[in-house]
Every structure is written in C-alpha cells, then in structure tokens.
Amino acid sequence: MRIGELSKRTGVAVPTIKYYLREGMLPPGERTSPNQARYDETHIHRLRLVRALIDVGGLPVAKVKEVLTTVDSPSGDIEKLLGTVQRAVFPALPTSAEVEMQAAAEQEVHALLDELGWYCRDNHPALSVLATVLVSAQTLGHSGFLDTVRRYATISEQIGVADLDYIADKRGVDGMLESVVVGTILGDTALIALRRLAQVAESAKRYPDRRRPDPA
Structure with a gap:
C-alpha cells in the first residue's frame, strides 16, 4: 500500500x-x-x-523512540526492555526533596522490600520514586501513608504475577518484547482507571445515602 x-x-x-x-x-x-x-x-x-x-500511555515522542529502539534491538533481552519501559514511565524526580529525608525514605523502602521478600537492584529508579512519594507525604503531614503503601504492595504482588504471565504467554521474542511495552505502559493506564472505578464503587458502598441518581 x-x-x-x-x-x-x-x-x-x-x-x-x-x-x-x-x-x-x-x-x-x-x-x-x-x-x-x-x-x-x-x-x-x-x-x-x-x-x-x-x-x-501518555509517553512523549522521545520516550517512545527510546522504548522502540530497545524493542528493535537484536538481543531480545526482556529484562533490559522492562527496565527501559519502566524508566520511560517514571516521572522525573523533584530536586527540592531534602537529602536526609530522601535517604531515610529510601531506607524505609529497602526495609519494606526486605519485609516482602522482594528482590530489586539498588539503583532501580522505582526505589527513588517510591522514596520521594514517602517524603512528599511526610512533608504534607501524612507520615502514616507508609502503612497504605504496605497494603498497596500486597495487592501489587498479584499484579506483578499477572504482568509476567502476560509476557510469558506470548510466542517468540518479538511477541514477548511487545507484550512488555503493552503490558507495562497500557497496563499502567488501565490500573489507574480501575483504581478510580474501585474508589467510586467503594464510596457507594460506604456512603449509599450520598449516591447521586442516574440522570433520566
């Protein structure tokens, strides 16, 4: 054509x-x-x-190029691609966080991973991102947010299993590589949408008297 x-x-x-x-x-x-x-x-x-x-997925063109370059590489390295995709979707870390608070939060994240028995490289960007989230929550007076993060982690274990099952289900290296991209980037968007829907559903259960009638 x-x-x-x-x-x-x-x-x-x-x-x-x-x-x-x-x-x-x-x-x-x-x-x-x-x-x-x-x-x-x-x-x-x-x-x-x-x-x-x-x-x-909401990725800028530069990030898409980076992801596709890895997809098209002849190595077929799933772990490398997963790292590339994860770096593409993580926001830039704020520069205003106090160094000491960030370091303390990173220690909390490492302790949480040890608690869960999760393996992760020390330089993985997700560690710093999660630590920055905890610092931001703390500066807003929500130091107890870590307990909610622990609950998130328990749920996320099953999400990680589902993600890797989706990748493993694809035939051939090309199919697996593309499934990493689709499952991670589109999966993130799907999870955000599902979270919002779950919040609405739970709110309706807890506060049934506040439900708005559907428009006729």
Whole structure:
C-alpha cells in the first residue's frame, strides 16, 4: 500500500507518518521508485503501537523512540526492555526533596522490600520514586501513608504475577518484547482507571445515602 492508504487505514496523518519514518520510529517501506515506497501490515501494526504509547500511555515522542529502539534491538533481552519501559514511565524526580529525608525514605523502602521478600537492584529508579512519594507525604503531614503503601504492595504482588504471565504467554521474542511495552505502559493506564472505578464503587458502598441518581 502507498503512504496515503497507510494513513487512511491507521488514521495517522501523512506528515506524521513521514515524521515517524525520519525519526526511525517506523521502519522504511519497500522502495518502488526514488520518491515512492510500499508499506504493509507490519507498518500498520507499528503505527498503532506508536499511537497507543503516545495517546493512551501518555509517553512523549522521545520516550517512545527510546522504548522502540530497545524493542528493535537484536538481543531480545526482556529484562533490559522492562527496565527501559519502566524508566520511560517514571516521572522525573523533584530536586527540592531534602537529602536526609530522601535517604531515610529510601531506607524505609529497602526495609519494606526486605519485609516482602522482594528482590530489586539498588539503583532501580522505582526505589527513588517510591522514596520521594514517602517524603512528599511526610512533608504534607501524612507520615502514616507508609502503612497504605504496605497494603498497596500486597495487592501489587498479584499484579506483578499477572504482568509476567502476560509476557510469558506470548510466542517468540518479538511477541514477548511487545507484550512488555503493552503490558507495562497500557497496563499502567488501565490500573489507574480501575483504581478510580474501585474508589467510586467503594464510596457507594460506604456512603449509599450520598449516591447521586442516574440522570433520566
């Protein structure tokens, strides 16, 4: 198919497709002439993946490029890709946190992991992110938030099992690599949505008299 048909089938504008081609986010098509190329179903699939990461996952283009570069690497290293994807979705750490408070919070995170029996590299970005969350909660007067985080951790164990089951269920390295991206980035968005829905449902159970009637 020509680029115009590729645009129609994916809903992605031709200039955007050309931009993705220039940036290496979309593999080049088969050249049929100096100014023409032919594209196939693999290009449709990649475009849908790119748009899902940007539109649903909320990743900036630079992060998407980083993730896709790892996906396209010949090593097929699932752990490396998982680390790349996780770094892509973590927010930048604030620079205003007190060094001593951050260090103390990181010790609390390590203690929590020991409590749970979880293995994690000392330099994993999630450790610093979680510690920063605890520091922020503490500065707001919510030092007891760590107890809630412990409850989150218990639930998250099953989420981790589900995530790795999803990856293992895919055939071939390519399928596993893409499932890391989809399961992590789109999975994060799905979990946020489910959390909001669960909050609404639990609120309705606890405060039934405050439920608003559905509009007629």
